[in-house]
Structures are given as structure tokens and as C-alpha cells.
Amino acid sequence: MKRSTFLVLCITSLLSAQQLDLEKLKGLKPRAIGPAGMSGRITAIDVVNSQPDIMYVGAASGGVWKSESGGIDWKPVFEKEGTASIGAIAIQQNNPDVIWVGTGEGNPRNSLNSGNGIYKSLDGGKTWQLMGLEKTHNIHRIIIDRDHPNTVYVGAIGSPWGDHTERGVFKTTDGGKSWQKILYVNERTGTGDLVVDPSNPNKLIAGMWEHSRKPWTFTSGGPGSGLYITYDGGEHWTKKTHKDGLPEGDLGRIGLAIAPSEPNIVYALVEAKKNALYRSEDGGSTWQKVNDTDEIGGRPFYFWDIFVDPKNENRIYSLFTYVNVSEDGG
Structure with a gap:
């Protein structure tokens, strides 16, 4: 009997709570409470060395943002382009109005978004021009030659969702008008990292990464992965192995x-x-x-x-x- 009474009281209370006097809400008008300022996880950042208050960040699904206040205030500068997924940003330090942006996030989790190539701005991010490499899908690194800024290296990690050949290290010597693939391993191996010797712009080290993703699994590593060094701007590469002190067997990602x-x-x-x-x-x-x-x-x-x-x-x-x-x- 006590249980039945308790149940009836609960139902009655719920029904009473659902009776809402809408007249009391007539004075409320719809209003904006944003913007929320959400851009997704940050995947890339670069700073103007001579003016460190000026910086750019790229987001996994939120485009490119610029700050001229050392990071206090931000404004979007990549809203009119064909993608919002950013993988790399590089500023030409001897002319910081020139910015390169590689699209397509380079961290292949299952929520990864693809890009549509590499972009270049000549006016500090006000306008952009697509400079090719559309089929790379995901670009993870950009390096500008400090002495010859028309020479740019791009590390394309590629899409993890399928095999394709447009991945690896690419190079332009004419400011992006044309590109040459200078390091390629196989259809599942892209560039997981790419760095340049600050004392020698012709010496680069690349971490090549074989990987693939499916909706139900992710495979990291394989015979295509490895560490490569060039001393002549990508003309020739040497792969480092366990004989040089690295681990034996198949490797995965290398930072x-x-x-x-x-x-x-x-x-x-x-x-x-x-x-x-x-x-x-x-x-x-x-x-x-x-x-x-x-x-x-x-x-x-x-x-x-x-x-x-x-x-x-x-x-x-x-x-x-x-x-x-x-x-x-x-």
C-alpha cells in the first residue's frame, strides 16, 4: 500500500511540473549569446620573429587565425578558402607578409579532415592563392629556405584512409609555381615529420611513416617507415637503420x-x-x-x-x- 501511494504521488508531481505558464515567458526574446570562438584543436603555429606579437595558428577544423597582440585577441583569416582543416603554417621571416599554409590535419585520428593543397598569402593573410599539391590530402610540415625563400619544402603525410602516391616530401624552387616530389617510399608512407638544420638549409631530416586507418582499426608502422637525411636539398637521401643505433624491426611515427x-x-x-x-x-x-x-x-x-x-x-x-x-x- 505504501509503495502504491508513493508511486501515485510521484506521477502527480511530474504531471504538475509539466504544467508551464507560457504567459510568463512572453517577454523573453531570442538573443545571440556568441560567438563561441571554437576552432577545434590547434595543429600548427608560427610567430614573426622580428615582431613576436604577430602570430598565426591553424586548427584541425577551424581554419587559420591571426593575432597582433601576442595572443590576446584573434581574428580568422582563412574563411573564404575551400577547406578549414589546417596541418602546417610557415612564415617567411625576411618578409613576414608571406605566409604558407598546408591544409589537411597531420594527426590521423578517426575524426581527421582532409585538405585541398597548399596556400600562399603575400599580404599577411588578407588574401590567399592555392599553389598546388591538391591531391596530397594532408600536409604536416612546411619549411622555407632561409636564404632562398622561393625554395620551399613540404612534408605531406597523405590520407590514412586509402593508398595513394601523392605523399612524401615535395620541393618548389619557384615560389610554388611547380613542385617536384623528392622523397617517396610507397603508397601508404607519408612524411610524419620534417626538420631543417638551422646552420645548413640544404640538410633536412625526414621521418617517414607508414600507416593506414579504417573505420574499425588503425595500423601504425611498417617497412616503409624510417628516418632519412639529405645534405643536398633533397637530391639524395640516406636512410638510417638499426646499424646506426635506431631500433630494429618495423618502425612507426618518428618525431x-x-x-x-x-x-x-x-x-x-x-x-x-x-x-x-x-x-x-x-x-x-x-x-x-x-x-x-x-x-x-x-x-x-x-x-x-x-x-x-x-x-x-x-x-x-x-x-x-x-x-x-x-x-x-x-
């Missing part, structure tokens, strides 16, 4: 960083059977494992970026769920 103050010091986050941080003290010719704990980072397909303090070759940062720092070279 790279060169110490600006000591370019012979190079770091590599290597996805392998046992993920580890490797360090080279001879510019990438030979390698030594320095750390294989969880402190170096996780989820290589999504994070796997490392940075070196410009003034201290032993202070390195690993960006993942947290920002971890090492003061002793890893």
Missing part, C-alpha cells in the same frame, strides 16, 4: 627536433616495439637511446612532437596530454 644552438644535437621520438627517445650528437649520423619510459609521451598517431630550447640543447619539451620537459637531454 624530430634539431637543437638551434647546437645543430649537431638531434632528437628523435621513435615509435617501435618499445617507444623511446633517441639522441644524436653528430647531426643524425648515429643514434643512442636515452629514454624509453612513459615520460617521453604517448599516442604517437596523435601527438609525438618534440621541441628544443633555442638556447639550451639539453632542455627539450614533449607535447602530448601534458607538456613534459627534460633538463638533461632526455
Whole structure:
């Protein structure tokens, strides 16, 4: 009997709560409460070295944003283009009105969006021109030659959703009018990272990454993955292997960083059977494992970026769920 009474009281209370006097709401008018300012996860950033208050960021699904106040205020500058997925940004530092943007996020999780090539602005982001590489789908790195700014390198990670040949490292020497593919491995291997020696613009190190994604699974690693070095602007490449100190077997994604103050010091986050941080003290010719704990980072397909303090070759940062720092070279 008590249970029945309680049930009746509950039903009565619910029915009473649903009786809403709409007359009391007639005075309320629809109003905007935004904008929310959402752009998605940030995938790329570059700063004007001579005017560090001017910076650009790219978002996974929110286009390119510009700040002239050191990051306090932002405005969108890529709203009229054919895609909002950004993978890379590079500023021509000797003429910061020139900005390159690679479209298509380079972190292939299942919510990845594709791009439609590489864009160039000559007026600080006011207008943009599509400069090709439309079939690369996802561009992860852009490097501008410091001495010859019409020479630009592009690391295209490619789409994880299917095999295709328009991936790898591309180069232009005429400001984007034409492109040459200078490093290619196979239809499933793209550029997971690309760095340049700050003391030698013809020396680049590329982390090539074989990977594929399907709706129900993700495969990271394979025989196509590896670390490659060129000393002549991409004419010739040398692949580094376990004979040079890297792990044996198939590798996955490789994150790279060169110490600006000591370019012979190079770091590599290597996805392998046992993920580890490797360090080279001879510019990438030979390698030594320095750390294989969880402190170096996780989820290589999504994070796997490392940075070196410009003034201290032993202070390195690993960006993942947290920002971890090492003061002793890893």
C-alpha cells in the first residue's frame, strides 16, 4: 500500500511540473549569446620573429587565425578558402607578409579532415592563392629556405584512409609555381615529420611513416617507415637503420627536433616495439637511446612532437596530454 501511494504521488508531481505558464515567458526574446570562438584543436603555429606579437595558428577544423597582440585577441583569416582543416603554417621571416599554409590535419585520428593543397598569402593573410599539391590530402610540415625563400619544402603525410602516391616530401624552387616530389617510399608512407638544420638549409631530416586507418582499426608502422637525411636539398637521401643505433624491426611515427644552438644535437621520438627517445650528437649520423619510459609521451598517431630550447640543447619539451620537459637531454 505504501509503495502504491508513493508511486501515485510521484506521477502527480511530474504531471504538475509539466504544467508551464507560457504567459510568463512572453517577454523573453531570442538573443545571440556568441560567438563561441571554437576552432577545434590547434595543429600548427608560427610567430614573426622580428615582431613576436604577430602570430598565426591553424586548427584541425577551424581554419587559420591571426593575432597582433601576442595572443590576446584573434581574428580568422582563412574563411573564404575551400577547406578549414589546417596541418602546417610557415612564415617567411625576411618578409613576414608571406605566409604558407598546408591544409589537411597531420594527426590521423578517426575524426581527421582532409585538405585541398597548399596556400600562399603575400599580404599577411588578407588574401590567399592555392599553389598546388591538391591531391596530397594532408600536409604536416612546411619549411622555407632561409636564404632562398622561393625554395620551399613540404612534408605531406597523405590520407590514412586509402593508398595513394601523392605523399612524401615535395620541393618548389619557384615560389610554388611547380613542385617536384623528392622523397617517396610507397603508397601508404607519408612524411610524419620534417626538420631543417638551422646552420645548413640544404640538410633536412625526414621521418617517414607508414600507416593506414579504417573505420574499425588503425595500423601504425611498417617497412616503409624510417628516418632519412639529405645534405643536398633533397637530391639524395640516406636512410638510417638499426646499424646506426635506431631500433630494429618495423618502425612507426618518428618525431624530430634539431637543437638551434647546437645543430649537431638531434632528437628523435621513435615509435617501435618499445617507444623511446633517441639522441644524436653528430647531426643524425648515429643514434643512442636515452629514454624509453612513459615520460617521453604517448599516442604517437596523435601527438609525438618534440621541441628544443633555442638556447639550451639539453632542455627539450614533449607535447602530448601534458607538456613534459627534460633538463638533461632526455
